[in-house]
Amino acid sequence: MNDQANEVQLDDLPLRHWAVIHTLRPAVAPADRELLLRLTELGFLPGERVRITAEGPGGREPLAVRVGHTTFALRRREASFILVRPHA
């Protein structure tokens, strides 16, 4: 129960707060399935620590997301597939 309430989309995570990936939201469209495959290949996996290190000018798009030793620029839409649990 508590866990469920605790889970947020990566794009809703506050700037520079660490979180742990819980799961990737399943995709329906073929293009989105491809996206999930690539995200998995790049290391966005359950159990990995992530945080948003920067937001684009104006505080919207895109997001710079740190996972492991790598930082990737993602759009909010891509980040929304990644469900995370923020550190308490």
Next chain:
Amino acid sequence: MVVDITLPAHIALLGNPNCGKTALFNLLTGSRQKVANYAGVTVERKEGTLHTASGRRVRVLDLPGAYSLNAISNDEAVTRDVVTGRSTELLPDLLVCVVDATNLRLHLRLVLEARRLGIPLLVAVNKSDRAERLGIRIDMNRLESELGVPVVRTVGVSVSGARELLARLDVPVSTAASSAWHAPDIHAVTHTQQEVHRIYEAVVTEPAVDHDPSDRIDRVLMHPWWGLLILTAVLFVIFIAVFSIGDVLAGGIEAGFGWLAGLLATRMDDGLLRGLLVEGVIGGVGGVLVFLPQILILFFFILALESSGYLPRAAFLLDRPMSKAGLSGRSFIPLLSSFACAIPGIMATRSITDRHARLTTILIAPLMACSARIPVYTLLVAALFPGEPFTATLIMVGLYALGVASAMAVAWVIQRGRRTRTPLLMELPSYEWPDVRSLLIGLWERAMIFLRRVGTIILALTIIMWALYTIPSPRAHADGSPMERSIAGEIGRGLEYVFRPIGFNEHIAIALVPGMAAREVVVSSLGLVYAMEGDADEVGAQLEERISAEWSLATKLSLLLWMVFAPQCISTFVAVKRETGSWKYMWLMGGYLFALAYLASLFTYQLTNALTA
């Protein structure tokens, strides 16, 4: 079963983008490199030779960087096809999988994927010096036994950094055989990643505190406002450097050619050959060669900023503004390169994964004012505002801005109504000092490409131009100036019908013809048609005077606008055809640019005439 064993004779470097593969390739092969294109695509194919520890020669292919063999970009597709035996390339005897020691978590996955290919594998743990500095310890023996393939340590940026690798290349390997490769599904990928995780935990010891300063640097450089301000300052400094330092060096080259022309003029008898050499070859080639410093300075900054990790950050900052025009931040680097020359810019679009966004970027790349336009702009602006350097500078900036603004407008029109859902997924690599060797090799490559162009197409064009203006037309009347009696004069009179409404006289019309092949030669062609003598500097000064005096304000403005939009040089057309694989886009680009140029010039000419009448 007998397994054949051979010494590897040709190997390929495989690795993620940003694994330091290019620096390692440059270290291995030095200047023994050949840059070409893969059959049918403009992905750069880099091959070189190395000498192993025992002195054996081995061919090395530097494959385009790939996160995965499950390709989503042109780069990755080329890599996949080579290592799976689907291309016309020979299957390598040995695959050297280069991984970044500071980022094994990401890079090991490609090793596991490559292990299934049936090609003997060797893993090079690169940037191992940097890993040491950051306190990351890797158990090499354990890594070797976990992967079941040989593992060596390399440092791409150090002179002795490839010693272990070169020694290992003298060990025989079993014969490569391509196996049937299938794109993995998400379950297979997840399974591989679990294996990566297990190996990583067993092999790598990380410090409790992350010593990578990148996050701290990013707090400033990627700050929403400071970041944009710094980016603006960086671009400003680049353009100042191109114009100021480039101008000084260009002056030196000009003086050199002037001396050469003077020497020939005094030592040779007046005649056709002297005319050809002094006016045609030295005047034409010298007039183009003066841009070499400007092109190299621009590329110096682009290469240095790219290898330091800053350019992807710039692309990040500009992603949102560019998405208004239907593009993404990924188009930033190709468009920046296009200010030097559209061809490397078009080639840099290969990293744009979305086909539509990539085509759009290719189509608008020629609107970025390439360095070949600098002399024409300089001449016309100086003639328009003689003795007003401040206004002239302002107009120059305006011309660049007009190019960028129209590019964004054209992109917006092309992408109109198309909601872009292309993922960005762009790596922002750790900051690093640029590798000096790779920087110099990169500049050398660019210089050679330019010089080859000057020595072939531009030399040929200037000679043809000179001939057209020297040889009398059979249909011409006996009276009139040599120019009016020449074949060039005849062609100019024909073209005048097309160009009269936009205010171009026959002299301009004829100078524009070779300009379509290589726009740098417009200035020297004008010098030829006005029958001017002397070195490039003197011709420039005389032209400026003639233009100020003889052309109307409307004509000068009209020609400036024409140069902003007019279809790019033939080499660009060839690059577009090859890159898009279709004549359609090439003609589309040529057509829209011509229409834009004609309409802009027509509007400017008629409006200026109406206002000044």
